[in-house]
Amino acid sequence: MQRTLLAALITGALLGAPAWAAINPNALGAAYDATKANVTFKVYSGKATRIELYLYSTATGTAEKAKYVMTNMSGIWSVTIPTATLSSLGLSGTLYYGYRAWGPNWPYNASWTKGSSLGFLSDVDTAGNRFNPNKLLTDPYALELSHDPTTATMTNGTIYASGATYRNIDSGSSAPKGIVLAGDTQTIGTKPTRALKDDVVYEAHVRGLTMNDSSITAAYRGTYKGASLKAAALAALGVTAIEFLPVQETQNDTNDNDPTSTTGDNYWGYMTLNYFAPDRRYAYDKTPGGPTREFKEMVKAFHDNGIKVLVDVVYNHTGEGGAWSPTDTTTYNLYGMRGLDNPTYYSLTSDFQNSWDNTGVGGNYNTRNTVAQNLIVDSLAYWRDKLGVDGYRFDLASVLGNTCQHGCYNFDKMDAGNALNRIVAELPPRPAAGGSGVDLIAEPWAIGGNSYQVGGFPSGWAEWNGGYRDVVRQAQNKLGSVAITTGQMATRFAGSSDLYGDDGRKPWHSINFITAHDGFTLKDLYSCNSKNNGQAWPYGVSDGGEDNNNSWDQGGIAADQRKAARNGVALMMLSAGVPMLVGGDEALRSINCNNNPYNLDSSANWLNWTRSTDQSNFEAFTKAMIAFRKAHPALRPANFYSSVDNNGNVMEQLRWFKPDGGVADATYFNDANNHAIAWRIDGSEFGDSASSIYVAHNAWSAQVNFTLPWPGANKSWYRVTDTCTWAEGPAQVQAPGTEVAVGGENTSYGLCGRGTLLLIAK
Ligand SMILES: [Ca+2]
Ligand SMILES: [Ca+2]
Ligand SMILES: [Ca+2]
Ligand SMILES: [Ca+2]
Structure with missing residues (x-):
């Protein structure tokens, strides 16, 4: 939807206006008081007619030791219990808890007992309520969960379901419980204050990062503790921010039930069960409080190495999922929020009988509801303030721009009350020049409606720039079949002002990526003509996956595949914006053309830390290109490049x-028959150590001769790197000070087909 500048200005004024309450002002959740004399439980439900707190001394296998009827004050249900009383009841150790809730579709009956149908009216009523007291519900504000709904020893997921077949099954003994944390003293170190424009992001899976790393003690592999031991190596690679795939609790305790099969596996983890709890499976210390302490310990390790920790958060749908069958409105999982207040936490169809779905994997979270938004903001603040993270990547973030609670979907960035604008208002983004604040990164699309919003997010938001990915891939891999102009390429290399300059944002709101966890690896992007997701373990089987990959195997020539990957990394590191690498891409990781390994908790999908010569060379190339980017502020502009000379040295800031x-x-820019483009940046306008920088990119298949431009008064051009095969080796990027002289203005430089040249003037 096009908006006028006037409208943008009005929204800018509104953004600061809503007077939101403090973070979690009602103290939802469960907490001991300062002296641990009492513990207070608070949970929200606007629709319940009765909620009972159930307390357990163990996570599974025993009946509750005590239960308490909670008191309702305007939808906040609470109870406070002296710890002395709990001790007398046999609850002096770790407190495990859950809720049972009654409401209009299942009113309370004093004769109800666990597993009975007394009081039942319907699985869902006309208002969308799905109360069922036979299902023990986890607290949406629990700080840890004891375990996942299904585990190695309890594989029957039907106990959580509603509907005629399952509604009377009592889930209490097996269900996940919240854990009341007693607090810890683990610090998160000192947060980096680096400006987002100066970051190099590395996307990784906390388990996959070290499961294959033989340099790490076996028991620590795949854990937060193991990841913390990689911080120094990642700092040495040069990355400045690690972006973890989801670390909030998800159903993955069963991934190892069959260690050589994907059956039921959820490796990536995009099905969140609880937005506060770090996933217990990723902790070496799995005791109560262990995941929380160990996550913080990991954050400190990264902070100690100057690396930000960004977490991938999934506030568009939850692990409760959608209807079991599209033709049955009665059977749904009841883990927590759905059983506490379905229409508050979830977007429903207009008749309130089904989930509304813009994600393809379950019902939309109701991001336009104030209470549901509170949970988003409160949990984000918890990760920032208590667990120490520096920013977030929001999965399918267009759902957070929804203006409609039920029966429709409409993205509108101008809506000051949508979740996107509320997050910016309550969790202020880091200032442009760096400092305290969070980095907010959106995956700016979802499924259906007007959810594709690359460039369409509000102020304060950086975005995964899908346009950058598509243009670079097509320019590299689709020559002759897709018309990509040098103008399109130039726009992407210069920070995508068409997407982020039109609305007052900056080049660094563009997260420039070519690959992500979702899709081919960099190696496979240039080695696979199409996906192969049906192959056997450990490379498959995965269903789904994109068919429009813009991939190409470079004619099957291995040297050309490596060259194409060098071009990809070089272009990312030389583009204005924030580059993002996928873990493993720095060393040509392959997963044999599987482009959707979401369920592949396998040795093939975990990062490999041994290197062939080609991989070692490529890693050296990547490391050197990252270092070049970090050494040259001219490549990391705070604002879009200008085409004029701003400092009187007769050289424009940027010229193509x-x-x-x-x-x-x-x-020239608009003629799709042109495939070669070069640009020169005046380094002196950025305080850069290079007086100017020249990049030439030849996307054509044959050599192109580039006539070099003026390098500045009394300067000559020196080669930093040429991505062509003739230069391949461990030192394809010259170390600072060893750049190779190539000549001055009007020197002709022959650049190979599909090659990139980088020069500096000195
Ligand atoms: Ca889990
Ligand atoms: Ca498995
Ligand atoms: Ca825009
Ligand atoms: Ca100048």
Whole structure:
């Protein structure tokens, strides 16, 4: 939807306006008081007619030791219990808890007992209520969960379901319980204050990062503790922010039930069961409080190495999922929020009988509801303030721009009350120049309606730039079949002002990526013509996966595949914006053309830390290109490049060139028959150690001769790298000070087909 500048200005004024309450002002959750004399439980339900707290001394296998009827004050249900009383009841150790809730579709009956149907009216009523007292519900504000709904010893997921077949099954003994944390003293170190524009992001899975790493003590592999032991190596690679795939609790305790099969596996973890709890499976210390302490310990390790920790958060749907069958409105999982207040926490169809779905994997979280938004903001603040994270990547974030609670979906960034704008208002983004604040990164799409919003997010939001990915892939891999112009390429290399400059955002709101966890690895992008997700363990089987990959195997020539990958990394590191690498891509990781390994908790999907010569060379190339980016502020502009000379040295801040050395004009940019483009940045306008930087990219299949432009008064051009095969080796990028002289203005440089040249003037 197009918006006028005037409307943008009005929204800008509104953004600061809503007077939101403090973070978690009602103290929802469960907490001991300061002296541990009492413990207070508080949970929200606007629709319940009765809620009982159930307390357990063990996570599974025993009946409750005590239960308490809670008191309702305007939808906040609470009870406070002296710990002395709990001790007398046999509850002096770890407190495990859950709730049972009654409401309009299942009113309380004093004769109800666990597993009975007394009081039952319907599985769902006309208001969308799905109360069922036979299901023990986890607290949405629990700080840890004891275990996942199904485990190695309890594989029967039907106990959580409603509907005629399952509604009377009592889930209490087996269900996950919340854990009341007693607090800890683990610090998160000192948070980096680096500006987002200066970051290099590394996307990784906390388990996959070290499961294959033989340098790490076996028991620590795959855990937060193991990940903390990689911080120094990642700092040495040069990355400045690690972006973890989801670490909030998800159903993955069963992944190892069959260690050589994907059956039922959920490796990536995009099905969140609880938004506060770090996933217990990833902890070496799995005792109560262990995941929380160990996550913080990991954060400190990264902070100690100057690396930000960003977490991938999934506030568009939850692990409760959708209807078991599209033709049955009665059978749904009841883990927590759905059984406490379904229409508050979930977007429903207009008749309130089904989930509304823009994710393809379950019902939308009701991001436009104030209470549901409170949970988003409160949990984000907990990860920032207590667990120490520095920012977030929001999965399918267009759902957070929804303006509609039930029966429709409409993204509107101008809605000051949508979750996106509320997050910016309550969790202020890091200032442009760095400092305290969070980095907010959106995956700016979902499924259906107007959810594709690359460039369409509000102020304060950076985005995964899908346009960057698509243009670079097509320019590299689709020559002759997709018309990509040098103008499109130039726009992406320069920070995508068409997407982020039109609305007052900056180049660094563009997260420039070519690959992500979702899709081919960098190696496979240039080695696979199509996906192969049906192959056997450990490379498959995965269902789904994109068919429109813009991939190409470079004619099957291995050297060309490596060259294409070098071009990809080089272009990312030389583009304005924030580059994002996928863990493993720095060393040509392959998963044999599987482009959707979401369920593949296997040795093939975990990062490999042994290197072939080609991989070692590629890692050296990546490391050197990251270092070059970090050494040259001219590549990390705070604002979009200007095309004028701002400092009187007769050199424009940025100028684009044709191969013949002439200035690239609109005619050249717009002609899809042109495939070579070069640009020169005046380093002196950025305080850069290089007085100017020149990049030439030849996307054509044959050599192109580039006539070099003026390097500045009394300067010559020196080569930093040429991605062509002739230069392949452990030192394809020259170390600072060893750049190779190539000549001055009007020197002709022959650049191989599909090659990239990087020069500096000195
Ligand atoms: Ca889990
Ligand atoms: Ca498995
Ligand atoms: Ca825009
Ligand atoms: Ca200048």
